[in-house]
Structures are given as C-alpha cells and as structure tokens.
Amino acid sequence: SQQGEEDPQALSIQEGENATMNCSYKTSINNLQWYRQNSGRGLVHLILIRSNEREKHSGRLRVTLDTSKKSSSLLITASRAADTASYFCATDAKGAQKLVFGQGTRLTINP
Amino acid sequence: NAGVMQNPRHLVRRRGQEARLRCSPMKGHSHVYWYRQLPEEGLKFMVYLQKENIIDESGMPKERFSAEFPKEGPSILRIQQVVRGDSAAYFCASSPSPNTEAFFGQGTRLTVV
Numbered sequence: 001s002q003q004g005e006e007d008p009q010a011l012s013i014q015e016g017e018n019a020t021m022n023c024s025y026k027t028s029i030n031n032l033q034w035y036r037q038n039s040g041r042g043l044v045h046l047i048l049i050r051s052n053e054r055e056k057h058s059g060r061l062r063v064t065l066d067t068s069k070k071s072s073s074l075l076i077t078a079s080r081a082a083d084t085a086s087y088f089c090a091t092d093a094k095g096a097q098k099l100v101f102g103q104g105t106r107l108t109i110n111p
Numbered sequence: 112n113a114g115v116m117q118n119p120r121h122l123v124r125r126r127g128q129e130a131r132l133r134c135s136p137m138k139g140h141s142h143v144y145w146y147r148q149l150p151e152e153g154l155k156f157m158v159y160l161q162k163e164n165i166i167d168e169s170g171m172p173k174e175r176f177s178a179e180f181p182k183e184g185p186s187i188l189r190i191q192q193v194v195r196g197d198s199a200a201y202f203c204a205s206s207p208s209p210n211t212e213a214f215f216g217q218g219t220r221l222t223v224v
Contacts, residue, residue: 033212088154
C-alpha cells in the first residue's frame with residue numbers, strides 16, 4: 001500500500017489565492033519530500049523536511065510536518081498560473097532507503 | 112553540474128522486443144532509483160542501486176525486468192520481451208547518499224505497440 005496519500009486528489013483555485021495540499025503517511029520516517037510534476041515532464045524537487053523539523057519555507061512554499069499525526073502540508077501562497085501541476089509527497093521510511101510516493105494532488109490555477 | 116540524464120526520452124518497441132533505458136546520475140551521486148509511472152498515477156518504486164550493487168529490488172517484477180549500475184557508465188533498466196502493459200513513463204532519480212534529496216530525470220516514455 002502507498003506510504004504517502006495526498007489530499008485532495010484535485011484542487012482548482014483562482015490565481016492569487018493560496019493552495020493547501022495535505023499528505024498522510026503510515027510509518028516512522030527519516031524525512032518527507034515534496035515534488036512538482038508538470039504534465040508529461042519529470043519531477044522537480046521542491047523541499048525536504050526532516051523528521052525533527054516542524055516547518056520549512058522556500059519562497060512562496062511553506063511545508064509543515066506533524067510526526068504525531070503522520071501528516072504534512074504544502075502551502076503555496078499567492079498562486080500563479082505557472083503553479084498548475086501535480087504535487088507529490090514522498091516519504092523515506094526509517095529502515096528503508098527508498099522514496100515512496102503518494103498518488104498526488106492535481107492543482108489547477110485559473111487565471 | 113548537469114542534472115540526471117535519461118535517454119532515450121521516447122522509446123517505441125514492438126511486443127516481444129527488448130527495451131533498454133539509460134540513466135546517468137548527477138555528478139557525485141552514487142545512489143540511483145528507478146520508478147514507473149502510469150498515466151494519472153503516482154510513481155511506483157522499482158529498484159534502488161548503488162555502484163555495482165542492487166540494494167532493494169522489491170518493486171521489480173520477478174520476470175523480464177533487470178537493472179544494473181556498473182562501476183563505469185550509466186545505470187540500465189532492461190525489459191525483455193516487452194508487453195503492452197509495460198507501456199509507461201520510467202523515471203530515474205539519484206542522490207549523493209541515502210535519506211537525502213533525490214533528483215529526477217525527465218523520464219523515458221516507453222510505448223509498446
């Protein structure tokens with residue numbers, strides 16, 4: 001079964017609004033990473049948050065991690081049309097050395 | 112520093128042929144991961160390799176699929192006797208060590224006709 005599960009599966013908002021995507025996982029992790037994938041393209045690494053970190057920022061991105069709830073959120077502020085993409089979380093379970101991906105959230109930013 | 116390079120970008124094979132997908136990791140990265148992605152789905156882990164060693168192949172089908180990462184040269188994912196169900200995008204990622212950022216290539220889109 002998938003380690004990471006994103007919620008919602010699809011999200012459509014107006015340009016300028018904030019977008020929040022959530023990720024839940026099942027086992028203890030070393031770290032959690034968020035990626036973006038534009039249609040038909042490769043994955044772009046956005047941010048890595050370690051299990052001992054609670055929040056991390058990068059530009060318009062804000063990631064939180066709650067290990068007690070086994071969940072993470074990705075917030076994109078002041079969204080732009082170019083943010084339209086699929087967003088995936090990937091977890092790196094303790095004792096394993098591979099990233100396990102969720103099914104992703106398909107984000108559409110309407111101009 | 113070039114990113115992860117995969118080739119070919121697109122590959123068309125007839126049923127029964129062999130497909131060879133190549134991945135050159137980023138400079139300084141000795142850990143390589145292969146993933147498969149079907150349309151509208153997430154990435155499914157296939158195999159994790161370090162130089163000359165397969166560390167975790169728990170996601171690899173037992174038959175027809177193999178992977179290697181030789182001391183010199185790119186990592187190769189080989190699919191023998193391809194079937195229509197093998198049609199997918201295959202992505203390679205590399206990292207300098209386990210439990211760190213993994214960077215992905217642009218993928219190889221395999222179409223079996």
